[in-house]
Amino acid sequence: MSTLDIVGLCGSLRADSVNRMALNLAGSLMPDSMRMEVVEWREIPVFDADVMAKGLPPSVLALRDRIRRADGLVVATPEYNFSIPGAFKNAIDWLSRGEDQPFAHKPVAMLSASPGPLGGARVQYDLRRVMLFVNAMVLVKPEVFIGGSLAKFDAAGQCTDETTRKFVGDQMRAFDKWISAVKRMS
Ligand SMILES: Cc1cc2nc3c(=O)[nH]c(=O)nc-3n(C[C@H](O)[C@H](O)[C@H](O)COP(=O)(O)O)c2cc1C
Secondary structure (H helix, E strand, C coil): CCCCEEEEECCCCCCCCHHHHHHHHHHHHCCCCCEEECCCCCCCCCHHHHHHHHHCCHHHHHHHHHHHHHEEEEHHHHHHHECCCCCHHHHHHHHHCCCCCCCCCCCCEEECCCCCCCHHHHHHHHHHHHHHHHEEECCCCCCCEEECCCCCCCCCCCCCCCCHHHHHHHHHHHHHHHHHHHHHHH
């Protein structure tokens, strides 16, 4: 069986992002059948429909192509003001345009981490709503909200919390099965 190609997107641009740590954790706990590449999106400009009318910027085209080629997408994002970080939503908005937008029928798993107690629960429901509009196939359960994140990762970005490791590992195993189920449906 061929290895599933998974794209990882982090909703935070911060170098020491705890969501990037969570994303890396997901990558490390994936079954052997999956391999994740974390892909950057910081070059994507501010969305402007007048710019889009002249053609999609190269950074958008490249990311659209990378996501389209992937078997699945793992998103780890912080919550900003109870919702999706503006810069990340901007990137999603660019990617979402056109009949050939890359989220259509794409299996997606999401997780979030926050120093607060809810672990970004609210951002995930906003992101699920956006993913619904773009016809993505979002894994329902298990949901992963990493609250109190500052105590769960060490200075090297390694997760020191066994419960978090179990939840993230369970989610990645469920995502493996979800990708197979989506492939059978299509
Ligand atoms: C503009 C802004 C808004 C924030 N709003 C929330 C929020 O609504 N809920 C929450 O749990 N944390 C909130 N935070 C705190 C972030 O969860 C925290 O900074 C987190 O570490 C950011 O993720 P990162 O480490 O992956 O960059 C906010 C942070 C910023 C900068």
